[in-house]
Amino acid sequence: MSKRFFTAIAIFSILIVADKGLSETVTFPSLLEEMVNPRITAQWPEPEYECLQFSSFDRDSRDKGVPSWWDNKDRSHFIRTEQNEGRKEFVLMDAEGPGAVVRFWSTWHGPGGGEFSNGTLRFYFNGSSEPEIEAPIADVLDKGYLAEAPLGNSVAKTTEYAKRGHNLYLPIPYSNGCKITYQTGAFIDRGAVEGEALYYIINCRKYTKGTDVKTFSLAQLEKNKALISEVQKTLEKGLKFSSKPAASFSAMLKKGDKSRITLAGSRCISGIKVKLGGGDVSEALRRAVIKIRFDGKPAVWAPLGDFFATGYQLHPYKTFYAGVKEDGTMYCRWIMPFRSDAQLAIENIGSGTVHIEKAEVYTEPWQWDENSLYFHSRWKQWKDIKTRSNKDNPANGAFDLNWITINGRGKYVGDALTIFNNAPRWWGEGDEKIYIDGEDFPSHFGTGTEDYYGYAWCRPAKFSAAFHAQPCGAGNFQRGFTVNSRFRSLDAIPFSKSLKFDMELWHWAETTVDYAPVMFWYAKKDSSSNLDPQPEEAIKPLPDISEEGRVQIDIEGAIEGERMQIVRCEGGRAFVQKNTRFGWSEDEQVWWQNGKPNQKLVLSFESEKSGKFKIYANLTKARDYAVVDIRVNGRLMKEGLDLFNPAVKARETLLGKAEIREGENSIEVQIKGANPKAVKRYMFGLDYIKLIEAE
Template sequence: MRFGCLLMCFCLWSSTLVTASEKVTLDSLLEEMTSRETLARFPQPAYSCSQASSYDRESEDPSNHHAWFANADRSQWVRIEENEVDGETRKEYVMMDQEGPGAIVRFWGTWHGPRGEKFSNGTLRIYLDGSDTPAIEGPIQDVLDQGMLAGAPLSQGVSPRTPYGQRGHNLYLPIPYAKHCKVTYETDVLVDIGARRGEALYYQINYRTYEPGTEVESFSMDQLAESKDAIAEAQRQLTGRFRPDANSTTSSSGELGTGNKMTAQLKGSQAVRQISLKLDAEDMAQALRSTVLKIEFDGEPCVWVPVGEFFGIGYQPSEYKSFYTQMKSDGTLVSYWVMPFEKSANITLQNLGDEPVNADLHVRSSQWKWDDRSMHFHAVWQELYHVDSFVDSERPGDAAYDVNYVTVDGKGVYVGDTLTVFNGAAAWWGEGDEKIYVDGETFPSHFGTGTEDYYGYAWCRPEKFDAPFHAQPTGDGNLAGGFSVNSRYRGLDAIPFTESIKFDMEMWHWKSTKVNYAPTAFFYARPGATANVDPDPEAAAREVTRSRGDMGTIYLVEGVLEGENLNVDSKTGGMIEQQISGTWGWSNEQQMWWRDTNVGDELVLMFPVEEAGRYKLVANLTQAGDYAIADVMVNDQKAKTIDSYADGVSSREVSLGEFDLAEGVNRLTVRIAGHNEKAIKRGMFGLDYLKLEPVK
């Protein structure tokens, strides 16, 4: 009993540790960042959160469609300054110029040189409180994610497998300022507005502005050194194993048949500190979508979300970890959102699918002192199903439109979102920008530069990554078409609102196709707040989309063996890739691409045959100006010599002949024999598919 009282006292003390600070400092902001429960109380001292970015400045009037969705979201500035420094004129491009007191709380960027030829590394400078001497100065990549200020995850890019020049660069180390902040960029590479010829710099800077009179200690490099222990502790808490301050566990487990529910009930003034859930079903993808998490706090419905979306994986299991959500290696889903309530909480799982689901649910909680700053946790979900991207439009973006994630009326704090997409085309689906309106703004105080930029990465890259505040557990659908899921979680960059918040994201696709687009929005709000997204049981129960064939958006030749799916037995040179394009008439919009070979190089592919017999083999092959002459053999029997040179790119079927094939694995051998006299000698060979026709 004495231990329980001590724990309760500790929880009450820790919940006010950051907000009771008399002065905003680097250390206090780091402490606030790593305190999950701080988000559950309306901010004190009060602040607004806004964004400076390189969005296209033509976007001024929503009634002017072309301008509103303008896409030159790079190398756009507040202004351009020419400053005298040590007797020389220095041109600086101003990215942000803001009165304080305040703090930069997230800084994202990516860049490239003119026409992508050279990746620049210009100088970033951050001037504080009117000083002519920058508090921070260095190559932009060093400042953002090369450890000049801090290590990961406070300073972190995305997947190390992503080519460096195509990464998003993220800085979460807070930079407080007492009176004023100006951020500039300088480079010796040609820069023109919108980067139509010169260097392209894309950036987003999220910053707080505190209420007048708030005392803020401005950042300095000396103070950064003094805070090394606080930084190390923040890094540890952001990435380390987390044990919530909970002294009670409520559990429920069993089989959920169609329409059945299980509920964990909590009473008294408490806070949910952790929800862990493990599902077992024959069809896990469908179970993750059709099993819904519903939560009522103090009699108000606050959460209605499919469990896969709530825990940040959509409906494809993928091990990952953020600061607020996680999927463990054994499939356990975990949420660390702190969810306070004054009197009661009902946490319900319901199976809306056609097949039974086994569920094991555990809710950990502890005491919470409810006050006039305490807020309920909310999450809402919707899916735009088989919607058109740019219908009957000749130019990409002409039919872009804004998708409303959520509009909330009331008082609260917006804390993040997860977006699950099934992309119907082998092209980038997320060119669109976020637009966030706070408390009735007529123009958004957050106007972004691209969906992937909002979610922390860049250049529509498909590689998986996870970090405390940004994650892509699966990005397979980004360029190839198919399934992707992105999450952005907010700590210091959470957005307070006193009357309302409206979050829109542009649907801006590079192809005319169909898309499933399912955002989940997370926010805290005082009792009585309302959102415009209602529960949608029909959408959650609907069969999940598993392939582009389900979407009806892909060209497929029935009954063939796709070249990109054949196993490579051996090769003596060159590189093998799965090349993706919807342009050249490839089945499944992919081919097996063997490139950069030399004469004499040999590739052996394995193809399966269900029943032994005599077959006619037909290969759909690519031809282009840098494709080679190749000898093709089937089970070591010479089939044909094929010259794949052509003026232009196309694919065509070539009969290889008739062969006796064994049941099981057979071999297709390709040997580079030479080059057409007109060809560029890169030794290319491309196999779209093999067709096996039984010979009677």
């Protein structure tokens, strides 16, 4: 067994006490070891690096303050196109010097929303004309060509594969440059107006010139098989807490009360656990705040639930750095060093009583040196912020929100966003824009809020992965609550002078939302941020969530097609389409693309009543729409309904009478063919149905 493997086993089986970097030379194994060593995250990096981002953000977004700054064709934009050995390759990333790819996210669809080609992804290292990695993109990112989950994962597992976010966290180092390209036989145009859509975000490290980096090769996967397996297990199971906490308490906190722990010596907090007692803990999660001072300076202020990335609702999830157990215990594993002392307090700033059933703080030894950094966290809320309100951007009303600006030297290591959405529309089209050390244009420019958090297509499904999670997504398409989190290990962002983090707020609807991010970073003691504690925000009333996630059914009104469940789609792709030009109710329809004759789409909807009803359907007609049969609860309602029209048009059509059940009902659409004049894409679109009680 190799010396390196013994080192790896030691990392996972005993307390880590080394406060220095693992190696002067950066290698594939050293990056794997660093990934699961949170002590290194708490230090200024050695060797130093910048964290860069390459993405498919809309290239028309160049000038701040003009409408194009918020353009949204964040797909199929590339650095350039090349001819390599007769192949047309689109360049996604081209980085110079020593570095490492540390995160690769992507999602996709084929031309017109159809089936994706799964073209070839290639990694070229150190100026070579021969790729070291060459395989279909889905295979590379999450189908095991390089790594299985959690290092290569797609989320959520309950979401159909075509609508997932695909994430690769396996580190890929290189000594003198890396170029990543994509090749496909499918048609690709700028911004995927008609062609294949490839969304991507790649984070890489750029090490200081002269850093010794050993370039990745596929042979290293087999050579380091045991280490990879140990890393996978550690990411899945998380780091264990030591058997005994350094301090603990239980308390009943009335308004203004606090419980405090004081720690002395040169040590680090290595974990915190808190479990609340009582019934509904929503108020306590927001009204109880955690405050931490290190060596006399305030560093952490956040509502308890937000600090543990669960917001004001408890939803079980598990990541490497934080989580919520099934019994409601919240925990985090951030390393929080201090030179001489630390004070941790939980204070009740609300009017009710907060029951702390148990709070535990764990510590480890820490040797303070010039690279040691202090842990920080701050929370911010925009209560009832109006969406689509930017008058300088009449196209969509989107605008940027400054989450935080930090001055000084440090590392940005993650955030979580809690949102309450007051409209049944998607809220997260906005892109992250992160400015490092005073740069005029953000070096991190993203493609969408859900993309930043590692999922895709606004999906509401819950998921937990090693470094990102959506414990609840109920508010993604409905009025309701959503919480997203992303924690950074190898993709932490160092800054020498400053970091400014803006997130664009672009909602599909004109409404209000409660929007509350919490940020996590490390910094020197003389650093500062533009965020002060916000107790006045934390005590504002929580939303009435009693109707959360419920589809409003009005028997004499509309049952929206886009809110129906897609039970089965036998071919092509069915999803929600938004467009303000065609007069659809709420500007949306459920859209079935690229099915084939005889294939079926089955939708389900809920009714509060049973009986015989006239059924009206607002159906879209266009030049590429199909001829279809429509059945309700198995009964044929319309046979050979021709949905061809030279221009896009929505029209309410009487389907007929049918028996409707209380509870779940079904609509089945079967493609029979197309009008001779139609473009043969066999589309179908349902805006809504209406149920009118038959006499």
